[in-house]
Amino acid sequence: MSITVRDVSKSYSARRREPVAALRGVDLDARDGELIVVVGPSGSGKTTLLRCVAGLEQPDSGRIEVADRDVTDLSPGERDVAMVFQEYALYPHLSVRENIGFGLRARKVEAGEVETKISDAAVLLGIEETLDRRPAELSGGERQRVALARAIVRAPAAFLLDEPLSNLDAELRAYMRAEIRGLQRRLGTTALYVTHDQIEALTMGDRVAVLRDGRVEQFGTPEEIYDSPASTFVARFIGSPPMNVVPMALLADGDRGFAGIRPESLTTTAPGAGRLSGRVIHEDALGHEVIVHVEVGDEVLLARAAKAVAPGLHADTGLAFADADVYRFGADGRAL
């Protein structure tokens, strides 16, 4: 089942203040069974977009389709979508069993069928033991699974996930990333997944939409986004550490626009041996490697270096790179 978002705009107005545009003509489509990650910094409009698709916000203009059905003016319950909220939104007074079955009971599904579906969902998520507990008695990971079980139990046309892993610790987050992706693939349900974490975006998405100030800056596969960023914004936002974006003249021919190079494409060399020379002003030691901050003229460039060959703090160093690894952007920040 596909999701289509066409030219959707949404602004918020507060009393005695100018309206703030949260979405400006957003176009997006998720094909049947795809997981689309919507990524962007805080305030980029990604959660507003998800809420518009869910029906929790009404767009000012544009059109939203779920499973080839225009749902723009339908209530959330009529859209056949399920949502996983950032804070899980589990009903605190209901048991896990009642939480999972809530949507089915609301839709007057027959009691026996409700129980069967709850059991199936619980088995799928591995939470059979917790069915009679309340949300307050569960760990963060278990709550996350209950929220997922509540979403899948209705077999909706699409899943909408709003930063579902942001409350988990790093280890559990990595585990749940794989779990959610695996579950979504197994069920074959189309999903929109909102996150500010670019690692989640790159590892989970079939395609990734990068949002900035309410607009889709780039929409493509993770490889396209990483290898061919459409703008300096995408280049800086995707990748860790981010791409170095400096005035064109520093890395390439030309005096207008910007040039970008990923830290892993810069190699530290003996002083004077590389194409650039600078001094190490800071190091981020990551164990097996070091992120070296090199001051070159007025710019600071980040380079990845193996721990054994890292030049050391305050040392002079050279930087080598291949022309093929240099990205070129115009003065407006768009890729050339």
Added chain:
Amino acid sequence: MARRGGSLAIPYAIGLGVLVGLPMLAAIALAFTEFTGIQAPRFTGTDNFSRLVGDEAFWRSLGNTLVYIVIAVPLRLVVAIGFALLLHRRERGIGVARAAVYLPSIVPDVAYALLWLWLLNPLYGPLALALGSYSPDFLSDPWGARIGIALMGAFQVGEAFVIALAARRMIPGPLYEAAAVDGASPWFTLRRITLPLMAPIMALLALRDVILSLQVNFVPALIITDGGPRYATTYLPLYVYRTAFRYFRFGYASALTVSLFVLTGIVIYAQYRLARRYRLI
């Protein structure tokens, strides 16, 4: 710091002792005496309490009080929670509406009772004129009077309304959004989310209202119905008042007061247990 904080409570503690504690002790002491206010109190042991057990008027006024509680408490609770649910959203003009709900609670009791005396008047009261022959006989029929007195209390729900409003606003919005996406109807959401999550506060409000209802009906019963018709609105406070100040039986009135105090104490204890159970205190 804690000691200094405690010392700040001294003026209140003195006031409480002099204005509440001493009269209470005096009432308990008087409950074991015969005292007309003219001669000195005469110790009679537990005579007043023995007489109370066989006093038909006492049981009738206690029964009236319980009837009042049974009618008025659910009514007041439904009104307070109903308004809280209607007016919990931040909308233009909502402050005016909330103030309007609170307003009857700050009208002086006597003025409010006189207003209702007019509203319930069977000849020229607006209710009687509006309902015509369908109008219950609020002041001259026993059940009409009981319902009338309970009805007027249903609009003085300011404090319960504010508490219910706060309780409703404490329920996280995403729960309602999750329910909406789940396809829950407003009625299903009310039954399965709102009311269960407000239940502890509702139970506390109900118990608080029971305590209030043991006393609050004194002014309307005195001014509107004078305890009638046929003693139908002679509630415990009015019976205590008449025993003391119409028949000058201060000792017996004190015994009645002590019985009211014990009744209130039991309700407060239940309230305390409930608050502990739901970790509200």
